[in-house]
Amino acid sequence: MTLHYFFAPCPRGLESVLVTELEQLGASSVRGRDGGVQFQGDRRVCYRANLESRVASRILWRIATRPYANEADIYNIARALPWNEWFVPALTIRVNVAAIKCPLRSLDFVTLKIKDAVCDKFREITGSRPSVDTVQPDIRIHGFLDAREFSLYLDTSGDALFKRGLRKTAGDAPLRENLAAGILNLAGWQPGIPLLDPMCGSGTFLLEAAQISLNIAPGSKRSFAFEKLKEFDKGLWAQLREAAIARQKPVVRQPIFGSDLYGDVLADAHANLSAAGFSEIVTLKQANLLEISAPAPLGFLVTNPPYGVRLGEPERLVEFYPKLGDVLKKKFSGWKAYIFTADPLLPKFIRLTASRRTPLFNGALECRLLEYKMVAGGMRKVRETDITHQAD
Template sequence: MAMNFKMVAKTLFGLEELLAQELRQLGGSSIEIGIRNVSFEGDTGFMYKANLCCRTAIKILKPITVFNIFTEEDLYKKIYDIEWEQYMDVNGTLAVNATVFSDVFTHSQYIALKTKDAIVDRFRDKTGERPNVDLDHPTLRINIHIDRNICTVSLDSSGESLHKRGYKTESVFAPINEVLAAGIIMLSGWNGQCDLLDPMCGGGTILTEAAMIACNIPPNLNREEFGFETWPDFDVDLYEMIEAAALKKIRDFSHKIYGYDLDAIAIKKAKENIKNANLQEFIEVEQQDFFESEKEKAAPSYIIFNPPYDERLSLNDAENFYSSIGNTLKRGYPGTQAWMITSNMEALKFVGLRPSKKIKLFNGKLEARLVRYEMYEGSRKAAKQ
């Protein structure tokens, strides 16, 4: 019987409830929501499944020990005492990442260095050799989390951040993170029930994540590697069984996902990324000015987009740009639910529509709002009646 153990899934601010829901649906237990994280329990197979199938997780960590520390020497000694030879070979490589919330320990890079020293010294004392550090492709990624005097040591089962799905080889200016894109689509309630348009699609991230949601394709199917694949206890047969079971749940999708962008280079990159994800049959992109477009058919639809904020727009331009968004939605897109994320709170006022929902999120370090505009057929009053 496989043993369950505690794990922690890290996510972006505002997506914690979604991630908890995903873990619940996948079969996780003892789910507890934190800030930018969700803790849960499952066995090794569930750890593989969470990495493969969670759309809103950035990392899946497996804590191996928790202890109190009061000095740097405490940290060194307690890390040194962990039987690291269970988790890696002296010929392997390691990388340490630290997060610190403490008055005593204030420098996360120094904590990471001290941890690395303790592990390397243990191997040298026991075998006469030392493992090397490799920050890009280590055999073992170790995560140190210090909250005041409590230190949690975890193994990072994901490796590189899970937002790196593997399909995005072509990047555009200010691309949206894949986990954030998936989270926005899930928060909007769209899951393939009608057409979806991203009218400022850039490199196609929202479109690609939407197609994977609509078809129930595991988001990390295209990744080259997860962290757990280099662990000594990696069970390749178990992983392949979990992957095969997830692939059986892929479903067909009968509506249309399409994207516009004014920039021909962005369209070229979007097509390349969509092709890398093998989703060309579900997504159409074309060079088109959203402000000169209108809805193609009368059926209900969704618009989800991440317009430029103001890095390259003056406030004058931003006023015109955001008022054009409102005018285009009113004129050309009746019967549409429009969702937009922006960190330009000032420019939002110029849209000239009242949002029926506002959700606080972060796009990178920028505080942002995800807003919903409901574009009714005819007048709002008539639509309500």
Template sequence: MSSFRSRQRSQAGRHFIRPAAEHEASKPEAPAERRAPVQREAAARPPRELDLFAPCPRGLEGVLARELAALGAERVETADGGVGFVGDMTLMMRANLELRTASRVLLRLAHGRYRDERDIYALALNVDWPRWFDVSRTIKVKTDGHGSGLRSLDFVSLKVKDAVCDRFRRAQDARPSVDTRYPDVRIHVYLDAEWATVYLDTSGEPLFKRGWRDETGEAPLRENLAAGVLLLAGYDGSQPLLDPMMGSGTLLIEAADIALNRAPGRLREFGFTELRSYDAVAWEGVRARARQAEKPVAPLPIHGSDRAVQMLVKTRHNLGRVGLAGAVTLAQRDVLDARPFAESGLIVCNPPYGVRLDEQDALAELYPQLGSWLKQHFAGWTANFFTGDLRMPKLMRLTPARKIPLYNGALDCRLFVLPMVAGSNR
């Protein structure tokens, strides 16, 4: 998991994830004489009620909460960096398959106070790990934190790994092996200043990995963030949509999947298939219902273009990989040469960000031209620019109707929403 952010509520027992700090302050080791940590273990719950958490790019929590509510999740509650919810095993499988904006779906197994690594070891040892997966499965433990005073999060991961192995030895006189590259089972630990939470990852690889990509342009937009940008722009699959800076086509592919009601995870595998609770018949039923809900592939009112011929080639390749050849109209052209193909619609794009000074100067020259291009040609359309360059609307000489804060990893970005009203320059 690339980032975690959390909000802990000891009285309610709910835990939420937040991005981890890269450098945590150290604190002296706690004395050996101390009280036993407060512990709670979700593994003992009835199987029909799983305590789940779906992290997502920051800024998309509301979108993800609406997705979960539409799936029938209960006790949906947003936090900074994700959404907590409750559901059964079928809902967990559907969430992995159908959520467009989630990064993972995590199952909480333990939650408790800690003072040092020994408390976290005891917390993890209290989980009945053999109940959840077989000793033949390989494991990987990853720890993130925000405000933790422990010296090394890697050492915490090592102690949790030891606890998992010790619990297996106690039950079976055998232990699982570690595989840090391609584990069967991933375990996540999150720490804040006072509380530790242990999660079982039901997703495996992060959910933005849809299972089709083998070609990317420079700095591709992650698929779950692209889907969130589209949904925040109001795209529901019915409106004409144009991406005049398409790169490798991520926004176009996510838009087509929305228009065709295709489950974003239909081409990939998931971590929950390695768990003891995995029900292959139930999973096939979930997949079959998702396939039945799909619309047939046909030409869509979705157009994309890029001035770089290599991006056109990569986008065409990616569309073929995902089964959308012929569904999206592509062209090689400069953004300023793009024209509307309907009376109204949405422009949604992710322009390049200026990192070096010369790039920023070039963009400062481009932005006024983009503003004029929109005013001259796109009356009746709404332009949605997702960018890390916060100067953009001012330099375009346009006033956004909305400025939606989003994060692309650690980069502070905005989705600028610009309705182009006929006869108006602002």
């Protein structure tokens, strides 16, 4: 099969995780870039990356990269491409453009020139042109410009890959699924090791952990844009999907625990886990974080505190964070705690020393993943070894 160039955007800070993941899926020439990973692969790699990547936001197939000077160059580069060989004009399209250090004045005008070029090429070859649908298009076309080069991509994913087709209700400011999966990876959590999210919200960490524990491919319950392309290999896709489903593990209860102070929020998590078929896998209960105990002697606590939204004013947060630190010290000895936050007050007021601070972005919001090893000095090596053995 022919090798193509691809780019997989991901939440910033997770590029190294995605590099490893794509290499495991058979990609070649894998290189991390700011905000994503570029790689090479054939049709099989493209399909597998869409089906199995937990961290990528999309899989973009690069169809052109050329130097440019003005908008006329953009139009001519786009018009020269064989769009009619890739999809039929009955499909709807949407064009998105992003740029860094681009000298052109209007990205909206660039977007229009690309759309015109695609439609003009179709009209010239077939006598008809695709319609534009900005909400739910069949085909997404992505343009990217830097100071000198213009690149065009066909989006093989369709809806963003973090839309797993599982979650029925989102709640306030939900964490994107691929960011949650990346955080679990960075934390070093493995299936079989107890995992607790004591402020679980709508349950994103729990949903991702359940899928990882059962080896469920995140894209196994949804469709993709590549299925609408002319070169779609239906037989290969069926083979890859069936193989992924065959690798799933039996649905049995896992040491995955979630709690939240608010009943309405916990109802969202219940609904999401139930819709995904994970009700019997994850243990949920309504509880105040400041009053709970560790559900196992060793494990990982991973959470995204709902700063401001559900806890109220900054004064209450300044009061809450030291209490959170006390609970971790007193009740979670032997655990590793990972707190994902955009709140700059938390590291200062929790009164614990972070062993690692990893910069991550939740969309455009700069955050930190703070690691706290809740171990007594002499027990550190023993307990970390014990945690590793629990994963075996």
